[in-house]
Amino acid sequence: xxxxxxxxxxxxxxxxxxxxxxxxxxxxxxxxxxxxxxxxxxxxxxxxxxxxxxxxxxxxxxxxxxxxxxxxx
Amino acid sequence: xxxxxxxxxxxxxxxxxxxxxxxxxxxxxxxxxxxxxxxxxxxxxxxxxxxxxxxxxxxxxxxxxxxxxxxxxxxxxxxxxxxxxxxxxxxxxxxxxxxxxxxxxxxxxxxxxxxxxxxxxxxxxxxxxxxxxxxxxxxxxxxxxxxxxxxxxxxxxxxxxxxxxxxxxxxxxxxxxxxxxxx
Numbered sequence: 326x327x328x329x330x331x332x333x334x335x336x337x338x339x340x341x342x343x344x345x346x347x348x349x350x351x352x353x354x355x356x357x358x359x360x361x362x363x364x365x366x367x368x369x370x371x372x373x374x375x376x377x378x379x380x381x382x383x384x385x386x387x388x389x390x391x392x393x394x395x396x397x398x
Numbered sequence: 399x400x401x402x403x404x405x406x407x408x409x410x411x412x413x414x415x416x417x418x419x420x421x422x423x424x425x426x427x428x429x430x431x432x433x434x435x436x437x438x439x440x441x442x443x444x445x446x447x448x449x450x451x452x453x454x455x456x457x458x459x460x461x462x463x464x465x466x467x468x469x470x471x472x473x474x475x476x477x478x479x480x481x482x483x484x485x486x487x488x489x490x491x492x493x494x495x496x497x498x499x500x501x502x503x504x505x506x507x508x509x510x511x512x513x514x515x516x517x518x519x520x521x522x523x524x525x526x527x528x529x530x531x532x533x534x535x536x537x538x539x540x541x542x543x544x545x546x547x548x549x550x551x552x553x554x555x556x557x558x559x560x561x562x563x564x565x566x567x568x569x570x571x572x573x574x575x576x577x578x579x580x581x
Contacts, residue, residue, distance in 0.1 A: 332511075337487060378434055379491060386496060390495070390498060394502060397505070
């Protein structure tokens with residue numbers, strides 16, 4: 326008989342969905358003399374925060390999931 | 399919000415923490431992966447193996463919620479000394495997403511654990527509040543009926559007492575007149 330405990334997974338998932346925000350792709354600039362924008366974009370996205378990093382990983386997997394479900398539909 | 403409908407799959411026995419030396423367990427040592435990135439890499443490697451995926455699909459088919467599975471997996475990581483509880487908490491949503499991805503890829507109908515289990519059911523609190531309101535109304539009506547009865551009784555009592563009052567002076571009235579006897 327299973328006992329009942331407290332599972333924080335749902336709350337954490339919902340919090341990270343808020344953290345994830347808009348899904349934006351970082352596009353590399355082309356050309357040898359083009360200035361790199363990766364650092365600037367990273368700063369704007371606040372990627373140094375661990376939760377934001379996880380949220381970005383999540384958004385990639387979520388996109389993949391959406392692709393699979395849309396292909397089936 | 400906390401979720402109470404989660405089965406605790408592996409609860410420790412009371413006093414189990416006193417059965418070994420301090421530092422003798424993996425979770426009492428420094429964690430192997432200290433950052434979120436390292437932990438994610440560890441889990442992605444582990445979860446992408448065929449053996450793990452097959453087992454995961456079997457468990458999902460048994461209607462075990464994804465939230466429970468993710469919590470159990472990260473708790474296992476903490477117990478094995480792979481990462482700290484904090485890193486586990488941070489990684490858990492990603493584990494959920496990964497589990498759901500595996501479920502979608504295998505075309506399994508899984509329980510995400512995110513739906514409200516009480517959806518469509520009448521709330522207990524609503525039932526109790528309605529019951530209380532009805533009880534109050536019944537009490538109020540009963541008290542009104544009681545008051546009316548009391549009022550009716552008191553009116554009839556007043557009339558009787560008036561009669562008595564009217565009668566009393568007659569009894570005590572002293573005879574008057576020249577020929578009357580004095581008591």
